[in-house]
Amino acid sequence: MKLIVALFALPLAAAASAQDSGPLEVDVVGGINAPMAIAVPFMPTPEPVPTPAGDTAQLGRSIAEVVATDLRSTGLFTPLGPTGVRAYAFPEAAAPAYAEWRNAGASALVSGYVEARPDGRIIVGCYLHDVTAGRELTHQGFAVPATEWRRAAHKCADTIYSRLSGEQPFLDTRVVYVAETGPKNNRLKRIAIMDSDGSNHRYLTTGKATVVTPRFSPRGDKLVYMSYQGRMARVYVMDVASGAERLLIPGRVTTFAPRFSPDGRDIIFSMATGGNTDIYVVGANGGTPRRLTATPGADTSPSYSPDGRQIVFESDRSGTQQLYVMDADGANQKRITFGGARYASPVWSPRGNMIAFTRIGGGAFRIGVMSPSGAGERTLTDSWQDEGPSWAPNGQFIMFHRTARGSGEATLYAVSVNGGRPRILPTPLGGSDPSWSPLQN
Amino acid sequence: MNKPILIGMTALALVIGGCAKKTPPVETAPPAATATDTGTAANGDVDLVELPAMQADLVAKAGSDTVYFGTDEYQLDPASQATLAAQARWMLANAKVRASIEGHCDERGTREYNIALGERRANAARDYLIAQGVPAARLLVVSWGKERPAAVGSNETAWAQNRRVVTVVVR
Numbered sequence A: 001m002k003l004i005v006a007l008f009a010l011p012l013a014a015a016a017s018a019q020d021s022g023p024l025e026v027d028v029v030g031g032i033n034a035p036m037a038i039a040v041p042f043m044p045t046p047e048p049v050p051t052p053a054g055d056t057a058q059l060g061r062s063i064a065e066v067v068a069t070d071l072r073s074t075g076l077f078t079p080l081g082p083t084g085v086r087a088y089a090f091p092e093a094a095a096p097a098y099a100e101w102r103n104a105g106a107s108a109l110v111s112g113y114v115e116a117r118p119d120g121r122i123i124v125g126c127y128l129h130d131v132t133a134g135r136e137l138t139h140q141g142f143a144v145p146a147t148e149w150r151r152a153a154h155k156c157a158d159t160i161y162s163r164l165s166g167e168q169p170f171l172d173t174r175v176v177y178v179a180e181t182g183p184k185n186n187r188l189k190r191i192a193i194m195d196s197d198g199s200n201h202r203y204l205t206t207g208k209a210t211v212v213t214p215r216f217s218p219r220g221d222k223l224v225y226m227s228y229q230g231r232m233a234r235v236y237v238m239d240v241a242s243g244a245e246r247l248l249i250p251g252r253v254t255t256f257a258p259r260f261s262p263d264g265r266d267i268i269f270s271m272a273t274g275g276n277t278d279i280y281v282v283g284a285n286g287g288t289p290r291r292l293t294a295t296p297g298a299d300t301s302p303s304y305s306p307d308g309r310q311i312v313f314e315s316d317r318s319g320t321q322q323l324y325v326m327d328a329d330g331a332n333q334k335r336i337t338f339g340g341a342r343y344a345s346p347v348w349s350p351r352g353n354m355i356a357f358t359r360i361g362g363g364a365f366r367i368g369v370m371s372p373s374g375a376g377e378r379t380l381t382d383s384w385q386d387e388g389p390s391w392a393p394n395g396q397f398i399m400f401h402r403t404a405r406g407s408g409e410a411t412l413y414a415v416s417v418n419g420g421r422p423r424i425l426p427t428p429l430g431g432s433d434p435s436w437s438p439l440q441n
Numbered sequence B: 001m002n003k004p005i006l007i008g009m010t011a012l013a014l015v016i017g018g019c020a021k022k023t024p025p026v027e028t029a030p031p032a033a034t035a036t037d038t039g040t041a042a043n044g045d046v047d048l049v050e051l052p053a054m055q056a057d058l059v060a061k062a063g064s065d066t067v068y069f070g071t072d073e074y075q076l077d078p079a080s081q082a083t084l085a086a087q088a089r090w091m092l093a094n095a096k097v098r099a100s101i102e103g104h105c106d107e108r109g110t111r112e113y114n115i116a117l118g119e120r121r122a123n124a125a126r127d128y129l130i131a132q133g134v135p136a137a138r139l140l141v142v143s144w145g146k147e148r149p150a151a152v153g154s155n156e157t158a159w160a161q162n163r164r165v166v167t168v169v170v171r
Helices: A056-073 A098-103 A146-165 B002-012 B032-036 B052-062 B078-093 B111-131 B156-162
Strands: A036-039 A077-080 A108-116 A121-130 A135-145 A174-181 A188-195 A211-216 A222-227 A234-239 A245-247 A254-260 A266-273 A276-283 A299-304 A310-315 A322-327 A342-348 A355-361 A364-370 A385-391 A397-403 A410-416 A423-425 A430-436 B066-068 B098-103 B139-143 B164-170
Touching: A056 A077, A056 A108, A056 A121, A056 A146, A108 A146, A121 A146, A135 A146, A174 A211, A174 A410, A188 A211, A211 A254, A211 B111, A222 A254, A234 A266, A254 A299, A254 B111, A254 B139, A266 A299, A266 B111, A276 A299, A276 B111, A299 B111, A310 A342, A322 A342, A342 A385, A342 B111, A355 A385, A364 A397, A397 A430, B052 B078, B052 B164, B066 B078, B078 B111, B098 B111, B111 B139, B111 B164
Parallel strands: A036 A077, A036 A108, A211 A430, A234 A254, A299 A342, A364 A385, A385 A430, B098 B139
Antiparallel strands: A108 A121, A121 A135, A174 A188, A174 A430, A211 A222, A222 A234, A234 A245, A254 A266, A266 A276, A299 A310, A310 A322, A342 A355, A355 A364, A385 A397, A397 A410, A410 A423, A410 A430, B066 B164, B098 B164
């Protein structure tokens, strides 16, 4: 049973007004401001206490390193430290020596501490300070089993990111993707899962059957994907915790391109029979599929709007792959792309205001975004083959994979929806078809 | 002055990660339950078994087990039709086997679209074999999309070799 515990925001320590320096915030819309210099020193402990994950002093160092890496990955911050910046003692966590941090060139400071609790958990205190104004902006505490210290670090980084950017948190998330190894004509493909910073990596399938397009359920506890078990392309559902998997539609019929509905009750997918591919919906536990499209074209890659009322998908009914939006019952099918290229694999943003897609033009695949009406198209990447977008739960970043010409080696990347350089997500082997989990509780 | 804040904070610290098994901390062997991805009993259907000697006989007698397609196309040209007609004669002469008609695409299509396109190609071949008298019950269809290229390059020659349907003899 999953224990869901809400995170209550504590009141801010001070009102964000009446300061000479103005409110401290980072500009997420891009490229105007340089990244904010934020000091992330090692977190002290009141007393080093051994835990199954190392003593609390060591954990304070490790947590600061993860916080700094997380903040850097947002593209909005230049972390100072933890190595090479001044160390401080436990009482200074809530009352830092602001002048010292000003002299070090920091605009903001993440301080904190790690303390062992009698029940075997650790408390991670996490404080954000406006160094220029000399005041605390927010603080939050997290209690975790010592072995799950990374969760507390991600929650701390999310607290900082969210407070300074005004955006929803997204760092305490996981990624499921297809790990690829071996030559192009005999590639081993396995579903793998990891934290969004690449840690806690493990494989969920053995590789005996080729798998593609794993996607999270809205609660992150299940996956839906396509596997070639039985020498057929068919959709399966997996329980992440147990690894148990189940064929969605029984029988020898080709099913693919699956995604959960936003409420997790349904799975939308493509079924191909007799050379014709249409979009269907079925209960997440199976049942009789209901057909939503009925054109002679290939209708595929469906994705729900976050309110569950509409579906974006691709179809070549016009002669080339283009994006369409329809009501959740299949009514009112309407083409939205007229940009002179082909468009594929659309995904509706969790905020509802954008659709990410793969744009096919000039012999290349690029990741782009547009509004659900098709207006405001922007291309975010430029390479030979960028494919398979997946949104961060806060709608601010898109993960995708980039395939190298020739070798076909695939690599995971993430890019800000506001532009900027995509960053690599390192994986032990090649990586494709990423799916970003919802924010963890 | 600092101390009360720290104590207060400790009292308010929130409990996360309460489900200890949610994120196993280290890489582990795949759980036993996933060992079912061999494609057999779990889903009640039997895996197809390739028959290499019969496959070689099909290639020898029919000339080829493969037909090719134009970019983003699934029409059979006269050469492909002749190959499939010869494959149909072989199938009729070897009534105990089935065939998995397997559609493939080059790498220049997106993953899911290519699964749809591969299925179109496989069905075009299947329909032709049925028109030549092969019972439909002996023909299975699978689309590999761009998952199993025959040629590994990223050039016109390789792409042309990868836009194909392979007739795989199975039991």
